[in-house]
Amino acid sequence: MPLPPGTDPPLPQPDLLAALPRLRRYARVLTGDVTRADDLVQDTLARAWEKRRLWAAGTDLRAWLFTVMHNVFVNQRALARHERHQVSLDSEEEGGEAWRIPVRSMQYTRMELIELTQHVGRLPVDQREVLLLAVVEEMRYEDIASTLAIPVGTVMSRLSRAREKLRAAFADGPGTPSSLKIVK
Amino acid sequence: MNPLPITDTDVSAYVDGQLPAARLSSFEEALANDAALAARVTQLRQHNAMLHDAFDPWLAEPLPDRLIAAASAPEGPAASASAPKRAPRWMLPTAAAAATLVVGIGIGWFGRDALLQRDGTPTTFARQAALTHALYASDVNRPVEIWAAEEKRLVNWLSKRLGFAVRAPDLNTLGFALVGGRLVAGNEMPAALFVYENADKQRMTLQVRRQAHPGGETAFRYAFEDGVGVYYWIEDNCSYALSGNLDRAQLLAIGRVVYGQLAAPEAAPAR
Numbered sequence: 001m002p003l004p005p006g007t008d009p010p011l012p013q014p015d016l017l018a019a020l021p022r023l024r025r026y027a028r029v030l031t032g033d034v035t036r037a038d039d040l041v042q043d044t045l046a047r048a049w050e051k052r053r054l055w056a057a058g059t060d061l062r063a064w065l066f067t068v069m070h071n072v073f074v075n076q077r078a079l080a081r082h083e084r085h086q087v088s089l090d091s092e093e094e095g096g097e098a099w100r101i102p103v104r105s106m107q108y109t110r111m112e113l114i115e116l117t118q119h120v121g122r123l124p125v126d127q128r129e130v131l132l133l134a135v136v137e138e139m140r141y142e143d144i145a146s147t148l149a150i151p152v153g154t155v156m157s158r159l160s161r162a163r164e165k166l167r168a169a170f171a172d173g174p175g176t177p178s179s180l181k182i183v184k
Numbered sequence: 185m186n187p188l189p190i191t192d193t194d195v196s197a198y199v200d201g202q203l204p205a206a207r208l209s210s211f212e213e214a215l216a217n218d219a220a221l222a223a224r225v226t227q228l229r230q231h232n233a234m235l236h237d238a239f240d241p242w243l244a245e246p247l248p249d250r251l252i253a254a255a256s257a258p259e260g261p262a263a264s265a266s267a268p269k270r271a272p273r274w275m276l277p278t279a280a281a282a283a284t285l286v287v288g289i290g291i292g293w294f295g296r297d298a299l300l301q302r303d304g305t306p307t308t309f310a311r312q313a314a315l316t317h318a319l320y321a322s323d324v325n326r327p328v329e330i331w332a333a334e335e336k337r338l339v340n341w342l343s344k345r346l347g348f349a350v351r352a353p354d355l356n357t358l359g360f361a362l363v364g365g366r367l368v369a370g371n372e373m374p375a376a377l378f379v380y381e382n383a384d385k386q387r388m389t390l391q392v393r394r395q396a397h398p399g400g401e402t403a404f405r406y407a408f409e410d411g412v413g414v415y416y417w418i419e420d421n422c423s424y425a426l427s428g429n430l431d432r433a434q435l436l437a438i439g440r441v442v443y444g445q446l447a448a449p450e451a452a453p454a455r
Binding site: 010011013014016017018020021024025028029038041042045046049050060066086112113114117120131132134135136139141156157159160162165167170 | 191193194195197200203227228232234235236237238239240242243244245246247250251252254255256257312314315318319354392409410411
């Protein structure tokens with residue numbers, strides 16, 4: 001159905017561009033693959049333009065784009081499930097292309113970060129995305145709940161479970177070298 | 185009244201700074217008396233810091249062209265059918281081209297300014313500078329309209345379009361060579377953008393524009409917007425913004441050189 005004129009102002013493009021790096025990051029955490037992540041971002045942008053009247057101008061565009069991306073991803077995954085198209089995030093030695101870790105990190109060693117991202121990659125996608133949104137994007141739990149259309153209690157329990165799994169994975173602490181395979 | 189027992193959810197909320205105020209004091213009391221709880225908090229904070237370290241650098245990666253293009257309004261029957269009816273008269277001639285990047289940005293800036301005005305955000309210029317930097321500095325093949333090989337033509341053209349004499353500071357001593365420049369949309373008037381690059385292919389941009397409303401001078405101010413550091417200042421009714429994915433100290437050092445060169449016009453090579 002064509003939209004009536006006047007109800008679909010353009011999305012603010014500078015804000016869209018500014019949101020792109022974060023959309024790509026979210027997409028990588030969801031898909032675990034650089035190329036598929038960018039495909040997902042592209043599909044998300046197309047969907048966002050198509051559905052732009054659903055964005056309330058003046059509200060947080062980034063959060064709305066996360067919602068759109070989450071929905072596009074969930075729909076695509078439902079289709080792909082037919083083909084048992086499973087995402088493997090921890091197959092490669094360094095966690096695959098998506099989990100490239102920059103050589104220069106601020107505080108932790110490259111090995112520690114690789115280990116961490118592998119643990120993150122093994123989390124169920126539901127927990128992984130909540131962890132990203134809460135910890136890395138630093139979103140309020142209430143905003144995550146509305147972004148993912150789940151109750152706040154679910155956000156918090158997924159986050160707790162994700163953290164508990166990370167803790168268990170780093171059984172003897174992330175800072176202790178004994179848990180790491182040091183490769184020369 | 186006995187406080188409620190501390191749950192995993194409380195610990196999570198505490199390290200995320202999202203524990204409700206009503207729970208905060210009883211949590212902190214428990215924290216002071218429970219070494220195991222304190223260790224758990226420390227560990228979660230460490231995980232938080234590691235997650236940032238692991239995932240934040242992705243934000244600085246250059247954007248692929250196809251995604252930049254996808255951020256523009258799509259061409260199509262729906263867009264072209266409704267856009268002209270809604271567009272103000274002055275915009276009509278460009279409506280057909282609304283899907284192209286440059287025009288799209290122009291329209292976007294207007295929407296953005298309305299937002300900024302309403303929200304009263306004071307960092308308009310720094311934010312714009314960061315966005316402009318992110319957009320053009322990441323463009324490997326065409327970051328500029330006129331390349332440094334034609335610096336004189338570039339400077340003359342920009343000076344003419346801006347209505348005052350601009351020049352590109354010489355940052356070769358700092359390892360940054362001029363790549364070129366372009367005209368970019370500002371709030372109310374256009375701005376000049378100079379792009380520099382070092383041997384590591386790191387890019388830095390300097391944006392210069394006349395202030396729409398003459399106002400005082402400012403000290404160097406720093407802003408960090410979406411992964412881009414920006415030093416900006418106002419002098420002689422011109423606003424300057426130096427943007428780059430460089431560390432703050434490095435950016436400041438470059439800013440001082442730029443400032444020094446621009447503040448000493450008599451020292452500029454005669455053109």
